[in-house]
Amino acid sequence: MPYLILKNSKAFYEFAKSVFGATEQYMARGENDKIMHGEIKIHDAVIMFAEASEAWKEKPAGMFIYVKEVDRIYQTALNKGAKDLMKPQQQGYGYTAGIEDPFGNQWWIVEGGKE
Numbered sequence: 001m002p003y004l005i006l007k008n009s010k011a012f013y014e015f016a017k018s019v020f021g022a023t024e025q026y027m028a029r030g031e032n033d034k035i036m037h038g039e040i041k042i043h044d045a046v047i048m049f050a051e052a053s054e055a056w057k058e059k060p061a062g063m064f065i066y067v068k069e070v071d072r073i074y075q076t077a078l079n080k081g082a083k084d085l086m087k088p089q090q091q092g093y094g095y096t097a098g099i100e101d102p103f104g105n106q107w108w109i110v111e112g113g114k115e
Helices: 007-021 071-079
Strands: 002-004 022-031 035-042 045-052 062-069 084-092 094-100 106-111
Touching: 002 084, 007 022, 007 071, 007 084, 022 094, 045 062, 045 084, 045 106, 071 084
Parallel strands: 002 045, 062 106
Antiparallel strands: 022 035, 035 045, 084 094, 094 106
16 A cells, blocks of 8 residues: 655645545544544555655655546546546546646546456
């Protein structure tokens, strides 16, 4: 599972909830309600993340994730500030799209798979 180190981890959590329907698995909050260690679940995928600091520099990632509705998630992500990497289209491995969230993470969303 990926472990992301992000500036504004709380905003990342809100983005993941609103775009992917992520649910909280675990949250350890620190000063000013910053998320010092978080775990979210999107379908059966777990993503860990934490707030960047002097000791832990920012480290976004690229992720490939199965979803139920590529078009809806793609559009919601763009509406929430994500950048388009690839418009929804049929590929040999399925109906897919690519976005980069406001935190520098790249998401390759693919319809189907194990949800």
